[in-house]
Amino acid sequence: MSPRSTGTAALRTPPLVTLHGATVVDSPLLTDGSVDAVAVQVAPPRPGDDALQPRSGTPQAAARYGVDLAELAERAGLTGAAGEAFTVHLPLPVGSSVALPWAGLPPRLVLVGVGDESPTALRRAGAALARATRDLGRVATTVGAQTHHDAAGAARAARAVVEGYLLAAYTTPRVTAEPPTARAAELVLLGRDGDEVATAVEAARTGATATWLVRDLANTPSNVKDPAWLADRARRLGTDAGLEVQVLGPRELAAGGFGGILAVGGGSASPPRLVRLTYTPEGGGGRHVVVVGKGITYDTGGLSIKPREAMVPMKTDMAGAAVALATVLGAARSRVPHRVTAVLPLAENHVGAASYRPGDVLTLHGGTTVEIANTDAEGRLVLADALAWADATLEPDVLLDVATLTGAASLGLGKQHAALYGTDDALVAALAAAGERTGELAWPMPLVADYAEAVHSSVADLRHVPQDRTIGGGSITAALFLQRFVGERTWAHLDIAGPARATADKHEVTEGATGYGARLLLEYLDALV
Numbered sequence: 183m184s185p186r187s188t189g190t191a192a193l194r195t196p197p198l199v200t201l202h203g204a205t206v207v208d209s210p211l212l213t214d215g216s217v218d219a220v221a222v223q224v225a226p227p228r229p230g231d232d233a234l235q236p237r238s239g240t241p242q243a244a245a246r247y248g249v250d251l252a253e254l255a256e257r258a259g260l261t262g263a264a265g266e267a268f269t270v271h272l273p274l275p276v277g278s279s280v281a282l283p284w285a286g287l288p289p290r291l292v293l294v295g296v297g298d299e300s301p302t303a304l305r306r307a308g309a310a311l312a313r314a315t316r317d318l319g320r321v322a323t324t325v326g327a328q329t330h331h332d333a334a335g336a337a338r339a340a341r342a343v344v345e346g347y348l349l350a351a352y353t354t355p356r357v358t359a360e361p362p363t364a365r366a367a368e369l370v371l372l373g374r375d376g377d378e379v380a381t382a383v384e385a386a387r388t389g390a391t392a393t394w395l396v397r398d399l400a401n402t403p404s405n406v407k408d409p410a411w412l413a414d415r416a417r418r419l420g421t422d423a424g425l426e427v428q429v430l431g432p433r434e435l436a437a438g439g440f441g442g443i444l445a446v447g448g449g450s451a452s453p454p455r456l457v458r459l460t461y462t463p464e465g466g467g468g469r470h471v472v473v474v475g476k477g478i479t480y481d482t483g484g485l486s487i488k489p490r491e492a493m494v495p496m497k498t499d500m501a502g503a504a505v506a507l508a509t510v511l512g513a514a515r516s517r518v519p520h521r522v523t524a525v526l527p528l529a530e531n532h533v534g535a536a537s538y539r540p541g542d543v544l545t546l547h548g549g550t551t552v553e554i555a556n557t558d559a560e561g562r563l564v565l566a567d568a569l570a571w572a573d574a575t576l577e578p579d580v581l582l583d584v585a586t587l588t589g590a591a592s593l594g595l596g597k598q599h600a601a602l603y604g605t606d607d608a609l610v611a612a613l614a615a616a617g618e619r620t621g622e623l624a625w626p627m628p629l630v631a632d633y634a635e636a637v638h639s640s641v642a643d644l645r646h647v648p649q650d651r652t653i654g655g656g657s658i659t660a661a662l663f664l665q666r667f668v669g670e671r672t673w674a675h676l677d678i679a680g681p682a683r684a685t686a687d688k689h690e691v692t693e694g695a696t697g698y699g700a701r702l703l704l705e706y707l708d709a710l711v
Contacts, residue, residue: 196348197366203375206242219290221323226262239324248283264297267310301342308346309690318367337382348390349690392508393697399504400695404480404497408452409528420459430456441544442563447529449537454529461514468520472578476561476585477503477528484557501682502584505699527564551642566667573669581671590656592680600624603661604674616705
């Protein structure tokens, strides 16, 4: 088997989460030997007080274990802030005649800070719990449970905790001689049951599964992940999910006039592909949402070659395509009432005898000509081809694109916000609101009309990067270029160059590919009417 064909099309799934209506006081799980740890919650002191606030389940656990948990928390220096976790390893007795209060109970207690108990804080609490209990078999928790919650409040809290837990439970696949052994524990939510909570937990699982898929694909080394490999994975996953799948190879791309995709992929020994996957709800109806994702499986910069340091993370430059794929699969799993199509333009931007050059003029799908100034601005070329094709052939009601597109977006907004552009205020507001609810934040940016001259060319219809460097606004000018290929469609563009990658674990975000965007888009689809 060649290195290019290794890997699996199967989804790696997050650990199991179950609901358990019993509480710490009366749960038989705590005495049957199936649980390795019990996690309880503490909040910051009230104003004017210096004592941590116990939350639902914590006093009951203290009484059942016969342990002063408040004193232990203070001794450990906990503040109750969201994201704190401290594990108490309970000692075993000396001799068989000694009976300890916790005999027969799980041997670990985990104290977890829940902060102000907002969804963001509870996601962070869930993430801290995942990292504190990694490699255990089963963990029971009261984190996020409150006696004052109504059904809707209990569902929101459970979803946030489970999202944080499942997202932080992710581990990057390793290429090693010995199979990796790291795993995450099954999570049992104590004192929670009911259809509304179960639905919320399933939504959290769908979003986490989508994020895991994006992370797995983006973290796959590019000596394995070429355009053909990624197209094959998308085809297999789509077929397994019952989606309609279409794959265009080099011959079909040439016949269809996809000059951008072909030029960007021309310098590589691995030819480009374009993949379309469509989910249609039972009975049809709803709106048609098309998501186009940038799929550069590796980006050297081409002849405008990148410095070595900038090239290292470029196996993740197809994160946008992975988000589009995960979105359509997640839509099918959750049976959204709208038709959803993912379009994945896939190419490897390499250096070779057939590389495209600065100064070339390309003809993109639909006939628009583009003057090339920098071969390291390849993402907007493959997106332009795919957007023009989607506009011409797919009849979308809403057209979205997702891409690790510009360093300018990362410089302007940092690593926690995507740059969000759009031609429709309601669409931009809906996407930004979905980002707020999921914690995948997006900042609305202007399509500055005065900057349109940046894409003017004296030798072609368009120039794909500005000739006048004094204009600045590199993320804006890239969006203005893409806008020229969406026709009159309702369109939005997410530049995820900042939040798509992380240099370290932090809360629910993991080092490497973060999977940013999949949960945001699934939340948007869930709220779409």
